[in-house]
Amino acid sequence: MISASQRLWRTSPLTYVALVLAALLSIYPFYYMVVIGTRSLDSINDVPPPITPGGAFGDNFGRVLENDAANFLKGLMNSIIVSTVVTVSVVITGSLAGFAFAKLRFRGSNVLLLGIIVTMMIPTQMGIIPLWGMMQELQWYDTLYAVTVPFLVSAFGVFMMRQYASQAISDELIEAGRVDGASTFRIYWNIVLPALRPAAGVLGLLTFMETWNSFLWPYAILSPENPTLQVSLSFLSYAYYTDYSQVFAATAVGTIPLVLVFLIFGRQIIGGIMEGAVKS
């Protein structure tokens, strides 16, 4: 028998040193964000730079809220609305289409699925110039429709749900539903959707994060008066780049919710990303 400590050190200590170092490098900028965001402005010029949090967060964040140029609270609200709507929609449309591709037979399904996989590789960001024009025509410029509607579906979402549905749901289960006289939609709602829950959760988390963090398109189509959180942060940092403690307090407030979500669901998120990598 090998004792636990021997087992531990069969992995060389150098491995742990390297991993701890990597972890510290990953976490340091967060910590730094908190340090600067909770310090008063004058302590930022200190040499050596401050390394512990201070007590001025309330003061700094107060300046963010009073700042008319940033519209921070409006941006926060907008981001919550847009990210929630997009997430719900991507999960529902993705699981519906994924279920259809995995478990239903219909003419053209293979070709259409291939089409979805191809679109996953297309950098759709390259279409933003005409999209910008389209939004003008629809009179959606500077509205939340512009940053929501184009993202209500996701090729990745359909593909991920399809992969999960084809292995997690047995055909017998669906047959049983049919024998009981359930319509296809009932089967989706009562059998498929509950079975897809783990994958749907991961897809939802990934979609929420992506939407919350997206920048280029909201930046192009929204005005500073009606921003998303990220756009608000960018204008704040342009205009007040000398007031670091204010900018960092706002950045920390905009980042911490996602970090908390990640701390709670990180295991599932990581599992989802790693599984997706092997299957695709």
Added chain:
Amino acid sequence: MSLSATTAAPSPAPPDDAPPRRRRGYLFNRLDLKYSPYLYIAPFFLIFGAFGLYPMLRTAWMSLHDWDMIGDHTFIGFDNYTELVTDDYFWNALFNTFGIFALSTIPQLLMALFLANLLNRTFLRAKTFFRMAIFVPNVVSVAAVAIVFGMLFQREFGLFNWLLSFVGVEQVDWDGQRWSSWTAIASMVNWRWTGYNTLILLAGMQAIPKDLYEAAAIDGASQWRQFWQITLPMLKPTFIFVVILSTIGGMQLFTEPLLFGNGNIIGGDQRQFQTLAMYMYEKGIENLNTAGYGAAVAWAIFMIIVLVSLFNFVLIRRTAK
């Protein structure tokens, strides 16, 4: 990406001689079986068609015009593209994009390979902690990363210049020159994406059959040798996937350089860090009267992504044989 061609087993239609409970119910069943799948996939195709595919095609159409977004447009054939070839600013943006891409992708993938190999050790403790810690930068928005790193690279009191002062390096004006601004921007990309790529590579490593290693160990192959002779060759498909993803991202780099230059779309006073995506934005959205030219830049980026991906694909397949 390979697509496994598994489709559901044919669900038998209700046998004809079975007494239909109600005629209407039977008809509904038939229609339901036959057409409802199209209903379920329709939302994706409708919305993607309108807001994803159509704009891509329209970009191509626009690029053949002298197009003013709020005015006239006239067909000019490939003139935008011939102009692009002699446009110094375009080549400058291309040069910057490739420079930053090289500085971010190469160290990042080597680092990710190294970390994934460490995380793949069988008896590693605190696996989940390390995975989460390494991945957590990917959760932060690009805007937040750019803001924090902008401060770290600040000239008078930024952390990096302070650290460099110990080895006798004068204060570096990070956004002033080409190489230094590239380094700063690439470091943001590296910080945000190393962990993600580590996890993808780790997933690829874990899919390698363990008995290959056992056989090699019995033959007396060292860990180092196992890495070169088993891990790397078997990891090739995953590696290609990661490289292509990095290419797509790297060629579209926008937010980091934009915020690093405080929102200046030309990327520093000498355009020293303007990327292709920024140039597209400058021509197509910042200046609405040159939208056609901006669309040509967009298609050029698309073609470059395809070419670079193909090049990397062939390169990796060849070298890792």
